[in-house]
Amino acid sequence: MSVRPWRDIARRKSRQIMVGKVPVGGDAPITVQTMTNTPTEDAAATIDQIRRCEEAGADIIRVSCPDEASTAAMPLIVRASKIPIVADIHFHYKRALEAADAGAACLRINPGNIGSSARVAEVVRAAKANGCSIRIGVNAGSLERDLLEKYGEPCPEALVESALDHIKLLQDQDFHEYKVAVKASDVFLAVSAYMQLADAVDCPLHLGITEAGGLIGGTVKSSIGMGNLLWAGIGDTIRVSLSAEPEEEVRVGFEMLKALGLRQRGVRVVSCPSCARQGFDVIRTVETLESRLQHIRVPMSLSVLGCVVNGPGEARETDIGLTGGGAGKHMVYLSGVSDHTVENADMVEHIVRLVEAKAREIEAAEAALAEQAVAAE
Structure with a gap:
């Protein structure tokens, strides 16, 4: 149920x-x-x-x-x-x-x-x-x-x-x-x-x-x-x-x-519409990430929010999260928990690497489960 x-x-x-x-x-x-x-x-x-x-x-x-x-x-x-x-x-x-x-x-x-x-x-x-x-x-x-x-x-x-x-x-x-x-x-x-x-x-x-x-x-x-x-x-x-x-x-x-939760494929992006509180250009960042991550087939979630108003709450619900911070440093969340910061210049490449690594991790876990199921037969 x-x-x-x-x-x-x-x-x-x-x-x-x-x-x-x-x-x-x-x-x-x-x-x-x-x-x-x-x-x-x-x-x-x-x-x-x-x-x-x-x-x-x-x-x-x-x-x-x-x-x-x-x-x-x-x-x-x-x-x-x-x-x-x-x-x-x-x-x-x-x-x-x-x-x-x-x-x-x-x-x-x-x-x-x-x-x-x-x-x-x-x-x-x-x-x-x-x-x-x-x-x-x-x-x-x-x-x-x-x-x-x-x-x-x-x-x-x-x-x-x-x-x-x-x-x-x-x-x-x-x-x-x-x-x-x-x-x-x-x-x-x-x-x-x-x-x-x-x-x-x-x-x-x-x-x-x-x-x-x-x-x-x-x-x-x-x-x-x-x-x-x-x-x-x-x-x-x-x-x-x-x-x-x-x-x-x-x-x-x-x-x-x-x-609608009827099918999952690739990265589901949760992102804000942006406002004056944003710590980075949310719109351009999301556009770039969506384009760069089209090759990912493994279902996962990514939150990209420009400030700390809703950012931590959304990050708790996603596999990887990014929340805008001050002085060009932004918080990265892994599995809903704040983990480290990233600077503006490295932000997009860093998130792409994290998503790709997470996809490999999920695929490896699924492959291991499949092997165990075959061995148990």
Whole structure:
């Protein structure tokens, strides 16, 4: 039982599917996704972008397949990628067949958009033969005409009905390895649709506020919408849709999950907004540290505060802490206890070294525990 029950999030119960070797749904960790924006036929550029997303921590990555040249490049891309590839298909069912044969782990497709039931059956056969899952992606901006006529405008009920219609097409083919998204750029519309869908189905849900905007605006919109759903226990995999580089989407996604205690990766920075009491330039220091510490994958916490008002209290709750002091000397805290001082000129390099050393210490301890567990078997 948690000692802080007010922090507990009870996740919605869903069945689990596999996207390649990555489990989605059930009790699996909430996965973070993004999407490449290079021309897929340029395999080298696409692979280079996937590499950057892998380094940022992406669990799954989506690659658009609008034409035959794109699916022709897929075998090379799939072989080079360390994480599962989702092939994004819109209307042409043959692209789905080609992507499945090329090794895609998942097909993003709306079964009702590709034509006849015979075509749906053909895609399902290809998915089954190649071990592919399917993501149904309903979007408020591309709802079916009959639903727009029925409801008059995009609304939660229309998005959910569209999702259920697409689900039925797969279930009619005895296919159940699917997840569903009901995205909208309107936060209220998306949240309401996801909440309704969560009550109607047991499959994993892929969260997103689509066309959210640029790095700042899109992060805010996504955090409000997706944070609302995640806090309610809804969501098994997420993509933050930003007009920014895909690796930024990954970083924002992890920060969202870290803020809710749903997933931990890398350094969680606690820092003050700064004021006239600051003993050093907090804003520039945090910017530099966040950039310098992006390579750290081990979960840990770092507090950076400009003065002693809240600094000691925050430092007690973090692995490493830094509090501004007078005469250019600042207090460093280790495991919540004041340990030594550091001068302005050495401050950033010193903190980076401490974080890297702490990461190595944690990794060594985890490796030792793993060895003990193996030896005990």
